[in-house]
Amino acid sequence: MLRVVLVLLAVALYIYFVIDVARTPKSQTRTLPKWLWLVLVLVLPLLGGGLWLLLGRPWPENGGFFRKRGPVAPDDDPRFLRKLDDDVWSKKMRKRRGEAS
Secondary structure (H helix, E strand, C coil): CHHHHHHHHHHHHHHHHHHHHHHCCHHHCCCCCHHHHHHHHHHCHHHHHHHHHHHHCCCCCCCCCCCCCCCCCHHHCHHHHHHHHHHHHHHHHHHHHHHHC
16 A cells, blocks of 8 residues: 555656646756756656756745745735825825915
8 A cells, every 4th residue: 555655656746847847937947958857857757856856946936935925914015015105195295285275
């Protein structure tokens, strides 16, 4: 039973590696050209896949694998802060126009 689970896990990893290499844009691969990574993963399934993860896969944006994407809180969101500034400026201008009239 354990052998079956290990074989299924190895096959799933193999499929993941092949799909991951195939879906990665050519301009974002590191170290080797994309076609060579694909050949390496197909010929040396687990070893090639492990090398792909360590050396060929593009680095994740925004810092790392475990970092959340996007702002964590409203005060970290640049759009939210810009909207607050715009609201304050609009109120100030309305008040100034109301006093000047």
